[in-house]
Amino acid sequence: MYLNCHTYYSLRYGTIKPEQLLAIASENGVQTLALTDINSTSACLDVMRLSKKYKIKPVLGVDFRNGVQQQFILIAKSNLGFQHMNVYLSQFLHNQDLDIPERPDTILDDCFVIYPYKKGKRFNLKSNEFLGIAPEDLNHLKFSKWNQFREKLVVLKTVSFQNKKGFNTHRLLRAIDNNTLLSKLPKSEEGQPQHTMLPYDSLCNIYDDYPELIDNTNTLLKHCSIHFDFSSKAPKNQHSYTNNAELDFKLLKKLSYDGLYYRYKKPGERIFKRIEKELTIIKEKGFVSYFLINWKILKYARSKGYFYVGRGSGANSIIAYLLRITDVDPVELDLYFERFINLFRTNPPDFDIDFSWRDREDITQFIFKRFKHTALLAVYNTFKFRASVRELGKVFGLPKAEIDGLTGGKYQIAKLDRLSQLVIKYSIYIEGFPNYLGIHAGGILISEKPIHYYTATFMPPKGFATTQFDMVVAEDIGLYKFDILSQRGLGKIKEATEIIAYNHPKQPPIDIHDIKRFKQDQRIKYLLRNAKAIGCFYVESPAMRMLLKKLQVDNYLGLVAASSVIRPGVSKSGMMRQYILRYRYPEKRKEAHPILREIMPETYGVMVYQEDVIKVAHHFGGLTLGEADMLRRGMSGKFRSRDEFLKVKQQFFNNCLNDGKPEDITAEIWRQIESFAGYAFAKGHSASYAVESYQSLFLKAYYPLEYMVATINNFGGFYSTEFYVHEARMHGGSIEAPCINNSQNQAVIKDNVIYLGFMFLQSLESKTISRILKVRETGGGFKSLDDFIERVPISIEQITILIKINAFRFTDANKRELLWEAHLKINKTSIQEEVVTLFKTERINYSTPELPSTTLENAFDEIELLGFPLCNPFDLLEKPSTNSLRAKDLEQLEGKTVSIEGYLVTTKQTKTSNRKLMHFGTFLDRDGDFIDTVHFPPVAAKYPFRGKGVYEIIGKVMIEFDCVTVEVSKLERLAIIEDPRYSDKKLKAS
Template sequence: MTDEGPAYVELQVTTHFSFLRGASSPEELFTAAAMLGLPALGVADRHSVAGIVRAWDAEKVTGVRALTGTRLDLADGTALLVYPTDKMAYGRMCRLLSIGKTRAGKGSCHLDWPDLEDWTEGLLAILLPDRADSAAEAAIARARRIFGDRLYLALTIRRRPGDAIRLRDLAALAAKAKVPTLATGDVLYHMPDRRLLQDVVTCIREKCTIDELGDRRERFADRHIKTAAEMERLFLRYLKDRSPVARTVDFAKRCTFSLEELRYQYPDEIQVPGRTPQEELERLTWEKAPLRYPEGVSPAVRTQLEHELRLIGELDYAPYFLTVHSIVAEARRREILCQGRGSAANSAVCYVLGITSIDPVRSELLFERFVSAERREPPDIDVDFEHERREEIIQWIYETYGRTRSALTAVVTRYRSRGAVREVGKALGLSEDITAGLAGAVWGYSREGVEEKHAEALNLDLGDKRLALTLELARMLINTPRHLSQHPGGFVLTRDRLDELVPIEPAAMEDRQVIEWDKDDIDALGFMKVDILALGMLSCMRRAFEFLHDHKGLKHDLSTIPAEDPATYAMIRKADTLGAFQIESRAQMASIPLMAPRTFYDLVIQVAIVRPGPIQGDMVHPYRRRRNGQEEVTYPTPELRRVLEKTLGVPLFQEQAMRVAIECAGFTPSEADLLRRAMATFKLTGGVSHFRDKLIDGMVGRGYDREFAEKTFKQIEGFGSYGFPESHAASFALIAYASSWMKCHHPDAFCAALLNAQPMGFYAPAQIVRDARNHGVEIRPIDVNHSRWDCTLEETANGKYHAVRLGLRMVRGLANEDGAAIAAARAGVPYSSAEEIQRRARVGRGALDRIGDADGFASLGSSRREGLWEVKGLGPAALPLFQAADERAGRLQREALEPATLLAPMGEGAEVVEDYRASGLSLRAHPLAFLRDELRSRKIITCRELQGIKDGRWVNLAGVVLVRQKPGSAKGVMFITLEDETEVANLVVWTNVFEKYRRVVLGAAMMGVRGQVQREGEVIHIVAQRLDDLSPLLASVGQRKDIADIYRVGRADVVKSPVGPDPRDPETKPLGRNPRDIYIPDLRLGSGIIPGQPTEGIKIKPRDFR
């Protein structure tokens, strides 16, 4: 105790990074500690240091020192806290955690006493016995031998009967062993009102309701941070001894380690002995420059390369550039498509090394947007690879650098609105239908979560205390970490052991491992990472190039596609871009006809302009008006003309905002980048005022009007937090153009490649197939005698394009190995029956059943029903003896012969239902074609008829919901795309209409709308005023029969059908039902074939972009 009063350090703090145990964030805990006057906090999450970087950041803000530690629960039940005294001890603690996590697998840690003996030098330990029994005595003795005078014993008040006696017994046990005691509060939350949330996360962890939790619930309600005076008062009351409280300060003094001591060292990539990394980088740069500039390296390029190499050398980043170069070179060696993007495309060195594809000198891009001397933050290069082959590169990195020096960064998966209300509702005992309804009432991420108005719209009683508490606690749970997952591709590589800087654990995916820190943590510590990202369109383009080579004799890659092709741009201007990279969204399709891109730079702008930044900065409409000649293009000064001439005087890119600051206000390039970064966080930190004054005063000092300077700042500020770098837009525009060229000239290859690259993009396979058919491509159905696993191209007797044969991959639920086995066993000899497929391919009945569901037996002469009937009659796979006999005979010996069976044909509507359920698309009629007569009777027009409706007219329209999108920049407006049998239509749903029809908007599979037509050039929207859920009407499609009247037959009716009894049935009907007797596909699908039978309806899942 000091003259100022008692002193205390809380040494047992659990943050919410002990997933589903702690209920407060490090920031909240340290803020509370500062308010209560505590000098330090010991953060000891369970088997983890995932939260210590956040704690270290909180230390800088609050002044409360962060002690780095962890809690270990050993295999025999012993629990202890360990704290490193120095950097070496911290490294051993990380190694210890890595060993336990590797041994136990994802999400667990298995450690025992022998592990402590090997890795605890320099660690302080605090034992956490609950009571003074023989187990505690044995643990103290064993820990004493391992830790010596570095061992302490925790005394924690539990507020239960006999607590004072329990504490005195533990203190006596510690004194007998000569182990000092420490007071701890075993903190789980920062303030008392988090107790309820802590109970809820315990329920989630234990998978039970609050009523079932019992003694798994924390026994007392003061697991929050307390003042030193309160801790002293409590220990004097319970133990008559204040020394355990005072001793915590001495313990904290022994913990001298700080995260500031961590020194990250990037691995040296010296390619040639005797050269430094910088020398090797310079050699490669000048060696490869002529390959990028075959006409000669111009003075401007040479100056830029020299400038970049000089700055890279000053910051010692050469090893990083060499590493990325080696990764890209390995991908090229393996013929894996890849391309760098993001701010790395601002670098001429990256361009020359082949990492990126955009010439930054020609495009006048700023290198300081990528690397800045003042910022002194590590560069971040993102490289996209084919998503199907990226794993090859990931494993190559592990093999090259070793698993102790390389790992992926983590992503902290947090609760969002929908998940939070589901989990809290479940914990508080609400029914599943209520929690599902509440979750369905929320769109996307919302800090407010499910609000009372949403519950009222569901006719729920807000007077119900559990319901009200659910909504309140769900809001508290939002943004709480749930678990660690792996980053899409962010690799951390080190010169020395990575597992001495941060624990490494196995990822859920085989042969991958991750560290416990996310990208924000490693940025805070100055670690460099390489982003190995996956891009589905690169896989699609690689497959398309292979189709061109194999079927048309054309050899192309991304670099040899003809540039500035007029036909491609003509197609783009019509917004015929479904499937094209980055320009296929509803917003892009609406914008493209108005922008009418004709050149590559137009496409760069098109990619960038449909973004929150330009929209919020009010730059889209001025640019569009100027481009279309509706507004005069003016430049107040020659400097602004140089910066903004490419974009007609309107700043659209981050680089332009930086150049405005440089050219017009006298900023250095590095200061301009600091301005950009301040803009990006001004809403959170408010730290932009200094740059505001500097920019405005600088412009005024250079002759600009103050009003114009303030307007310029406001414009830059408007899109600072969402701005799109020109380099990034240009990188994406390259792929956008390539995919558009492929679609324009080779829609057959593009369609097949796009289907094989699924899932990706904005649209489902049904829309991709429909679009290809609209472009004259024949689509052939799944067939067991013609389909391979992937979709393929087939010759046509006449026609401009090849036909696309749908592959077995389109069959839902069919395993890759089964599909591959069927295709391989066929080997040019067609199958003649389902039994033959089973025998030759050695696949189970389940695989054949799924192919039958998809009507894949047509070449066997079987309808869907007939094929499934045959499959259901198959026995188990043939024994090896009979299989060998078949092979010797050269033909299949059928196990049994059955008489011909007459099965009633399915209705056309039922066939469509089955198609969608089995493969997600149908080559028959569109579902709405069966409903058109009824829709006409309701005065509902088709999407194609919408093209002839004048602006401002009111219309009724209906369609299947394809896409729902509610961009953050749209101020609450929802955009919906509907599809009928003719075309698609785009709806605009304003906030008041969205709230009024929330359940329809979020839940309808088929939607009817009454609204007003809004035309702008060729772009048509319907501004919705009323929305109706027509899902029940869509569900009736299975009952529509547009071919001939059918004999209705159901599961229980099979034995009554006119084909007579099945000869394999026993004479005496067994108890229960034979699987063969109860199977009729359209009934299983709920297609409504039986009169009065309820139907599930077609499952056409929309793509929701939240």
């Protein structure tokens, strides 16, 4: 009876969650309903999957609208009809310029079409087309011509809200969507308050005088039958690579043995046994094509010279290692096979393939061309509480100051006025509602059937068709994604090798994949042990830098462990500290439970990896591998809100009790297991990270300047560009501002001089940069400002940027004088391309006054245009510093209260166990060395950070595990000089 039901995936319109819709229907005695979200199929598969729980037959359709103007409703008769409907909807979602017509402009015989009853509209209805009569249309119908054609009329009772609160929420969402005050929201942009679900009998009573409509509606719904097999037995992903399952397996086996001697010079029996064991299970579980598709993608990547890193649980596989999907040897690392794959596992292992951010789009293009049924995965961008407060504050017309106070949490709910209370109330209510569809960071589906068999697709600006459901729905129905991700770390490595090859042409090419050599390299060991890894992948953050120092890591296995120990699950549970203690002090290892020590000897009985959790659950808690696989799913971030942990928790406790294990130890171990939810790394994943860390560490150890240039050009990593420039300077580089004759778009290095690129100049347009480089390439370097103006069409605004950054310093002319000249010689209104003439017209040279500029003025121009000064920031202090204490002196001052000055690099905000705010700070001293600080809640509240700058830090020196920190008691940002460009004070030129 319900042919037009909306969930909150009718974005910024509906207010009912998909499962809630089924629950409401069940309560109202409804046995069949049509889910018809507005221009969306996002909820369709979820409703299909959940419908059995509520004993409801779901029918799938779409409410086609232009904005809120309903054109017609399509309802699929069958799976084929659903597919055709998805194809039809997708053409409008792919091209936003297309309006949805009043009638479908294509034949859709396997769908029913329902038109809303509109006064004055006349249709010649086809056999599959009907007119929908809403309760409010019944009075008009009595006097309408359509009353004579009741066989073409159906009940059209729209359901968009559960109740009055749902309708009020709908109005707020419509106001947000229209960017208007609630009081000014047009009625035409709203649904009707009565668009709620009635009990089945009550709805029938409304149409008592029109029994034909009830019969027609029920008959229509009976003719609809859609079925999806969500079981693992029905293949949803591309089932075969070669179109023949046997050939697939033969190819996988051949490729595995072909790669054997590339990976192992002398493979032993252990390796052969592992290969055969994996091949057997991969075949049995039906994952052969999954491996072959990944292999094909990466074969293409290697043919193009792209760098990549394969990680995820698939890194536990020797087959993945032999196929060069990963660079992690699971035999060397003794990776736990059952974490990678076991007979209880229903989904294939994860292969997260990282590419350089420059290469990923081409890889995606290749996948879409090579594999027939391909789409990107969507992600639901949801309403967040603070953002909702801001949006609803505007809708209610609150002043900005009040909105700021509410978003900052500075209020007591009981003391707020009525409107502010409503803002908070409804912000809480819509938190988690889908707001709009985005693109998953890297998920790609390659399905056996056309993607439109499952969903409509939309077309984001990148130009790749994208599903209307997310990864959780995809996995629930058995579609498993390929993760094609982008990271700047690989871009840095690739570019660094290219710069090195260019700067050192006589040197043999670097084999960046020679990880075995890197593991033994003494320079790399030194960088690791002393945490001198700024710019290096995954090991440069302040937290990682301190952890490496505490662990004194200088080997591969230690780095693999550190990569996982740093994760929130390990660190917050207290296991990080236990691991450090047992790593540094062997006598502490005896404190581990004997069973845990036996299960995890490598990590001294401390759970560090996902595999450890599975091992402990299996060997200590007596869970089967099937039950342990539930834990694996529970540890996955995307499922952290689910109850996988709870399903096996009681079994774990029962098994331990029956085995005579003490309750307190069992409870503590379960607490540790639970802390891994959503945060744990598989060991193979950490090992893959460590491989990339070693590659970047090698480049940093032997070619620090080239590597830092590549880091700067790839927009860094954890830190901002300023601090990679600083790091280059610490390694002997001389940093130059952009130069008209020496700079490129990106930074370049000549000998030990690094010229920053034009792209780092804020507001310098890309077309200006292209013109400069093109003219310089064809006609050589510029001889003067006149020569530049003659050859490069440029506006006064753009040349001003170049002059202010001192890009014409080769002329030896003062930049203030150059600015005068430029203003006199450049036409402000028109930019003309250079016209080649037979005779060159000499420009008039005007006499300009002497206008000296200073080093300090240059620094402020650099801050304005680059975002940071190229001089030492301590030189800009209003009162020259007399503080001689440096970071290197702190080791000798343990327990003493000191005053030291530091330039702020970065801060980290966290909360204590009682939810109070505290901070960690990272500063540079005048020599460029790091100062690490801790700001406990009272200090954090009294002395907050006040942005970039040099601070006086007063606090006690604390040393733990060789890590020096200052426990801050007072923090004050020091004043800098007045901007000399706008000052009347005379400053000496320097």
